[in-house]
Amino acid sequence: DEDEDYWYKYKQTPKALIAYDAVIEDWANDYGTATALRCEMNAEDVRIDNLTPEMFGLQLIHPREDALYAANNGVDFSSLFLALGFFIIAAALLLMYNPLSEMYSERSQEINLMRIIGFTDQRIKRKLFTEALPIVLFASIVGILCGVLYTQVILLLLESVWKGATHTATFHLTLHTSTILIGAVTSIVMSICVVWVAIKRAISPSSDNNSVQTSSKSELWKMAIYAIILFILTTATYVYCLAGKGSVLLSVVAGCCAMITAIVIFRGIILQKRQKEISNPKLTIKRFSNSKMYATRNQTGLSLVVLAFGVFIVFVVGLNRRSFDNRVELNAATGGYSLWCESSVAMQHDPATTEGRKKLGIDAEWDERFKIMTCFRYQGDDASCLNLNKVSEPTVLGVDFKTMADDEFVLGKNIYNTTNPKEIFEALAKPISDGVYPALIDATVLQWSLVKELGDTLYYTQQDGRQLAVVLAATLSGGLFQGSILLDKELFKQVWPENNGCDLFLVNTGSQKQDIDTAKQTLSQGLYEYGMHAYPTTERLAMYNEVTDTYLSIFMTLGSIGLLLGIFSLVIVIRKSLTHDRASIEYMLLMGFSPSSLNRILYRENVIAPICAILIGFVGSIIGIGAQYSAVSLIIWFSALIIVIILLILASISSLISIYGGLDIITSYFFSLYVDIS
Numbered sequence: 001d002e003d004e005d006y007w008y009k010y011k012q013t014p015k016a017l018i019a020y021d022a023v024i025e026d027w028a029n030d031y032g033t034a035t036a037l038r039c040e041m042n043a044e045d046v047r048i049d050n051l052t053p054e055m056f057g058l059q060l061i062h063p064r065e066d067a068l069y070a071a072n073n074g075v076d077f078s079s080l081f082l083a084l085g086f087f088i089i090a091a092a093l094l095l096m097y098n099p100l101s102e103m104y105s106e107r108s109q110e111i112n113l114m115r116i117i118g119f120t121d122q123r124i125k126r127k128l129f130t131e132a133l134p135i136v137l138f139a140s141i142v143g144i145l146c147g148v149l150y151t152q153v154i155l156l157l158l159e160s161v162w163k164g165a166t167h168t169a170t171f172h173l174t175l176h177t178s179t180i181l182i183g184a185v186t187s188i189v190m191s192i193c194v195v196w197v198a199i200k201r202a203i204s205p206s207s208d209n210n211s212v213q214t215s216s217k218s219e220l221w222k223m224a225i226y227a228i229i230l231f232i233l234t235t236a237t238y239v240y241c242l243a244g245k246g247s248v249l250l251s252v253v254a255g256c257c258a259m260i261t262a263i264v265i266f267r268g269i270i271l272q273k274r275q276k277e278i279s280n281p282k283l284t285i286k287r288f289s290n291s292k293m294y295a296t297r298n299q300t301g302l303s304l305v306v307l308a309f310g311v312f313i314v315f316v317v318g319l320n321r322r323s324f325d326n327r328v329e330l331n332a333a334t335g336g337y338s339l340w341c342e343s344s345v346a347m348q349h350d351p352a353t354t355e356g357r358k359k360l361g362i363d364a365e366w367d368e369r370f371k372i373m374t375c376f377r378y379q380g381d382d383a384s385c386l387n388l389n390k391v392s393e394p395t396v397l398g399v400d401f402k403t404m405a406d407d408e409f410v411l412g413k414n415i416y417n418t419t420n421p422k423e424i425f426e427a428l429a430k431p432i433s434d435g436v437y438p439a440l441i442d443a444t445v446l447q448w449s450l451v452k453e454l455g456d457t458l459y460y461t462q463q464d465g466r467q468l469a470v471v472l473a474a475t476l477s478g479g480l481f482q483g484s485i486l487l488d489k490e491l492f493k494q495v496w497p498e499n500n501g502c503d504l505f506l507v508n509t510g511s512q513k514q515d516i517d518t519a520k521q522t523l524s525q526g527l528y529e530y531g532m533h534a535y536p537t538t539e540r541l542a543m544y545n546e547v548t549d550t551y552l553s554i555f556m557t558l559g560s561i562g563l564l565l566g567i568f569s570l571v572i573v574i575r576k577s578l579t580h581d582r583a584s585i586e587y588m589l590l591m592g593f594s595p596s597s598l599n600r601i602l603y604r605e606n607v608i609a610p611i612c613a614i615l616i617g618f619v620g621s622i623i624g625i626g627a628q629y630s631a632v633s634l635i636i637w638f639s640a641l642i643i644v645i646i647l648l649i650l651a652s653i654s655s656l657i658s659i660y661g662g663l664d665i666i667t668s669y670f671f672s673l674y675v676d677i678s
Contacts, residue, residue, distance in 0.1 A: 052465065069390060087313055088558055089190070091306040091565040097194050098299055098569055102576045104128070104202030111202065121203050128199045136191045140184055147183065148175065154554060162550040220275065223268035230261040234623070241626035255316060255624025259308055262616040263301065270297050292605045296577055303573045304613045307566030311617025311647070313559030315640060316624040317552050319632050333478030334537040335407040337373065338516050339507035340480075341523055344531025346501025350374055362526035370519055371508040373403050376489065378460075378496050383449040384483030385547040391449050393460060395484040396439070396470070397504065398492025401425040407508075412443050412475035415455050424474055429488040435466070437495065438473035440486040446475055458485070460495075468495055479544050480537055503530075506537070566613070570651075574606050610651035618644050 024033050037051075053060055104111075114124050155171040163169075237254035274294045293300065350356035352372040357363035376398035381387065383394035405425040415438075416427050428438045439458075446452055452472060460468040470485065493500070507523070509515040516536060523534045588598060618640070622629065 072390075085558060087309045088562045088565065091310060091562045091569070093190060093194050094302045094306045095565050095569040095572070096191065097198055098302060098572055099576070100132075100195060100198040101201065101299070102572075104198055108202070125196075125199050125203055128202075129195065132195045132199075133192070136188060136195060140187045140191065143187055144180060144184055148173070158550070162553065220268060220271045223264055223271060227261055227264045227268060230257055230264060234258045234261055238623055238626070251626030251628075252316065252624045254626065255312060255620040255622075256309075258623045259312060259616050259620035262612075262619070263305060263308065266304065266612055266616075267297060267301060270294050292577075292601075293608070296573070299573050299577075300609045303566065303570040304609045304616075306569045307563070307610060307613035308617040308620070310559060310563030310566040311614050312620045312624065313562055314556060315618055315621035315643075317556045317559055318643075319621060319625050319636060319640060320628065321549060321552055321636060330538070330541075331408040332410040333541055334480050335404065335409040335478075335506075335508075337407070337480075337506040337508045337537055338511070339509065339519055339523070339534050340537050340540050341505050341507060341532060341534040343503045343527060343533070345529075346499075346503040347527070347530055348501055350502060351505055360527060362522055365522045365526065367509075367515070367518065369510070370515070373400060373407075373506045373508075374489075374502045375399050375504040375506070376492050376496075376499055376502060377484075377504055378492070378499055380460075382483050383445045383485075385444065385448070385544055386483070387449070393458070394445070394450065396460070396492070396496075397481065397484045397486050398489045398496075398499075399440075399486045400489045401429045401440075401486075410477040411440075412477050413454055414474035415471075416473070428473060429490065431491060432471055432473075436469040436471060437487060437491050439470045440474050440476050441472050442479060442482045442484075443475040443477055444479065445482055445485075446472060462495065463498060479541055482544055507534075570610055570613075577606070607652055611648055614644065614647045614651060 020034075027033075111124060114127075115121075119127075152173055155173055159169065159171055234254055234257040237250060237257060241251045241254055270293055274291070347360065349359040351360060351362070352374045354363060357366055378396040378398075380393040380395040381389075381391045383391040402425065405422050411421050411424055414424050416424055418424060418427075428440055431437050436457075441450075446454070450456075450458075450472075454472055454475065456472050458470045458472070460470065462468050470487070472485070476486070487495070507519050509519045520534045520536075523532055526532075585598060589595075625632070
């Protein structure tokens with residue numbers, strides 16, 4: 001065969017050499033006019049090094065490097081866990097300090113005896129510290145094991161109960177030696193510091209923590225000054241957050257400042273009551289309770305702080321859960337659209353127009369009341385909460401901003417000096433400058449997925465190799481478009497003219513379920529050749545909220561641990577106080593006080609702290625959610641109030657049980673002693 005012989009001999013050498021100018025018009029196509037470039041080896045005016053793939057419409061992608069970069073720089077929740085874990089660590093340290101101070105207080109006679117036989121204070125401190133050090137080391141090891149176990153339990157829950165948040169079947173726990181060492185050293189150092197402070201206060205000559213001293217007016221004035229400063233700081237921070245300028249973290253800081261302010265006021269009230277009682281010699285049951293609260297104000301204050309912050313974490317996380325039972329809130333999230341429709345193959349006809357529906361074959365069954373908003377799509381990375389990897393080029397949707405301006409979408413912050421939605425959408429529909437375009441982005445995507453701020457710029461490479469700059473100019477609330485950034489439809493066509501097909505559109509059928517089902521059936525059957533998948537927008541929101549609720553559940557478990565630590569701390573303080581005041585209770589029984597009277601006195605002095613702690617934590621959590629209070633549904637508010645009432649009842653019951661249990665021991669001991677003497 002002549003062709004085969006020619007091929008074996010000359011390989012790819014063409015059979016004919018034709019002038020380039022003679023065939024350029026006939027052989028050119030949409031992709032260019034040439035498929036190869038030949039030049040002389042010694043040509044000085046030709047620089048092949050200056051040629052780039054982008055000049056020929058090619059983009060070089062490195063999948064492995066891009067995947068590793070995205071995985072290593074994904075969404076980092078360690079700061080959130082550390083922030084919430086801070087309260088638990090503080091609660092654990094305070095819980096550790098309470099029994100330590102009580103123990104060293106009970107060993108005061110032993111400490112005085114060591115002083116008498118010649119031990120110096122430094123030697124006594126070293127002896128007590130040496131006793132506590134092995135326990136600290138052992139507890140730190142147990143804590144590390146419990147932390148690993150807790151992490152494994154969370155991973156198992158993410159594989160089963162919370163699987164919808166990760167869409168991953170299997171997780172493997174990888175332990176890094178450096179992380180374990182950092183955790184161990186940190187816990188040991190903090191525990192040693194707490195032990196050392198407790199020992200130092202016990203050895204100090206003025207370390208009688210339970211002695212009732214007269215509060216000075218200077219201390220009361222100091223509390224008042226602290227309270228005023230904290231109140232001003234809290235008010236300024238909270239107002240700044242309500243104005244929509246503060247972040248979530250700043251709102252939490254405002255809530256913490258509010259709680260600290262309330263705790264300082266609580267301590268100041270105790271000091272003020274003590275001042276009044278000094279000048280009033282009248283002996284009443286109320287005075288007994290106030291005196292005891294003043295005497296134990298330091299330990300009671302620590303328990304109040306722990307319990308208040310535990311309640312704060314639980315409620316500030318719970319109130320951030322979103323519910324779409326409210327129709328107004330649902331419309332704000334979806335813009336009033338009820339169906340999200342995606343096709344596997346792009347449609348070249350616009351389903352929003354009558355002509356387009358006729359060509360698609362769905363016009364006969366279509367209800368003219370239904371409204372369609374078409375979207376064009378440049379496929380990039382998924383920037384929603386379903387993707388925890390680092391996103392550099394999120395998907396871009398071309399949307400008609402004029403249509404969105406007439407819908408019920410709620411805008412957030414923007415770079416324009418206006419709050420009028422119409423003006424904002426008009427500004428978003430115009431390019432900022434040549435090659436620079438404004439975009440609308442979901443607020444959660446901006447903060448967590450992209451980790452950027454308003455005014456930042458994303459860069460895309462167009463088909464011809466040119467760089468496109470997209471400025472994040474405004475935020476959108478709700479979450480329906482989570483995972484993508486929005487560009488005006490006309491600007492989108494200018495930037496990506498090759499993406500002229502529609503594979504995504506939204507349908508507004510109203511709130512009637514029958515209309516939603518009818519439109520869904522019409523689109524699914526009429527556009528099955530395009531691989532149409534239509535589903536309610538509420539399902540899309542529920543999918544994203546499932547992820548958010550999972551993270552909130554994990555954070556709430558951490559808060560519940562802090563709440564339990566606060567309760568344990570309070571119970572320890574009550575029981576230790578009863579044991580320490582055994583002699584005082586015996587004297588009061590001898591003076592004629594009945595057990596019921598003592599119960600009332602002890603109950604009053606011990607129940608005030610937990611009730612105040614619960615109320616302080618709840619109010620602090622309301623302040624801590626900032627401007628998001630309007631997004632909390634009535635059901636969540638009602639549930640929160642019920643939980644507060646239950647906590648108040650449980651606090652009263654637990655205080656009562658602790659008091660009755662301790663008092664029964666004391667009274668039985670006293671009466672048995674009385675029988676023996678008789």
